[in-house]
Amino acid sequence: MNYERLKAFIAVAERKNFSEAAKILFVTQPTITSQIKALEEELGTKLFERTTKKVKMTQSAVILYKYARDIIRLSDSARKELVKTEDVMHGDLSMGCSFTIGEYILPVYLKKFKDLYPLIQMSVNITNSNNIVTSLKDQLVDVGLIETPIDDPQIMVEPFLADELVLIASANYFSNNEQNISADQLKQVPLIFREQGSGTRAVVEHHLNKAGISMDELNVVMELGSTEAIKSAVESGLGVSIISRNTIIKEQKLKLLTAYSIEGISFYRYFYIACRKDQILKSTTDLFVDELRKMTCEQEAGVS
Numbered sequence: 001m002n003y004e005r006l007k008a009f010i011a012v013a014e015r016k017n018f019s020e021a022a023k024i025l026f027v028t029q030p031t032i033t034s035q036i037k038a039l040e041e042e043l044g045t046k047l048f049e050r051t052t053k054k055v056k057m058t059q060s061a062v063i064l065y066k067y068a069r070d071i072i073r074l075s076d077s078a079r080k081e082l083v084k085t086e087d088v089m090h091g092d093l094s095m096g097c098s099f100t101i102g103e104y105i106l107p108v109y110l111k112k113f114k115d116l117y118p119l120i121q122m123s124v125n126i127t128n129s130n131n132i133v134t135s136l137k138d139q140l141v142d143v144g145l146i147e148t149p150i151d152d153p154q155i156m157v158e159p160f161l162a163d164e165l166v167l168i169a170s171a172n173y174f175s176n177n178e179q180n181i182s183a184d185q186l187k188q189v190p191l192i193f194r195e196q197g198s199g200t201r202a203v204v205e206h207h208l209n210k211a212g213i214s215m216d217e218l219n220v221v222m223e224l225g226s227t228e229a230i231k232s233a234v235e236s237g238l239g240v241s242i243i244s245r246n247t248i249i250k251e252q253k254l255k256l257l258t259a260y261s262i263e264g265i266s267f268y269r270y271f272y273i274a275c276r277k278d279q280i281l282k283s284t285t286d287l288f289v290d291e292l293r294k295m296t297c298e299q300e301a302g303v304s
Helices: 003-015 018-025 031-041 058-086 099-116 129-137 183-188 199-210 229-236 250-255 283-300
Strands: 049-052 055-057 089-097 122-128 141-144 155-170 190-194 219-224 241-244 257-263 268-276
Touching: 003 018, 003 031, 003 058, 018 031, 031 058, 049 219, 055 058, 089 129, 089 283, 099 122, 099 141, 099 199, 099 229, 099 241, 099 268, 122 257, 122 283, 129 141, 129 155, 129 268, 141 283, 155 199, 155 229, 155 283, 190 199, 190 229, 199 241, 219 229, 229 241, 229 257, 250 257, 268 283
Parallel strands: 089 122, 089 141, 190 219
Antiparallel strands: 049 055, 141 268, 155 241, 155 257, 155 268
């Protein structure tokens, strides 16, 4: 059975929609229709019942689906082993990265990885964690780097780097003697948050809820879709925010922003590698994940 036809079949079976399957596989809908028709002719059976409103799998399709996923996994594993026999690693690697990781953490790691494997072509989509999970499920990216653990039966996550969130304010926003902000102060000051769906937003809400502080008690004056926008708003004195310490290194050196802790609340978290549970990782993806683990271990051990 043809690999591409089986991929098309699996996409239609999972999405129950020919046009959605075409989007996932980056082909036209007529191509998907042609591949399914060719597979039906090859097997001598009808696979889908189509109406104007829905696509329904036949009994033959249900049986084929159980084997098709295994066939694709075995084929991917074979390709992976063959690539390993080559002297120079090459290929492509697509990833989705949440904003904090993609804009402030990942560039250093990408530079090191590219120096080691210059023939691997990489593409990175920087978006929020929810979008990355959707892209993983739709097989639009090979791996995701996200800021919050995901409880999803289709997604597997692994922590790879620790991070701390801090409250940030413009210089002299609070008195110079203050290093800690009380929970009562936090409830009074104007707060600027990331948008819903952001990993940073989810972590902040989680730790505040653990401390007994609900979002309704806070004076949230603005929601912004990027860390850079938040930093600019805070520098302008529009309010304060809670973001990763890794994102304000330059601003702290220039004394544009000041970091504070909040009494009784620790905003520690991990960054996570995310993959589909049923996916055989490509050799390039496997290699990147292994190198990422090594590089973060070296960083935490203080090795340059």
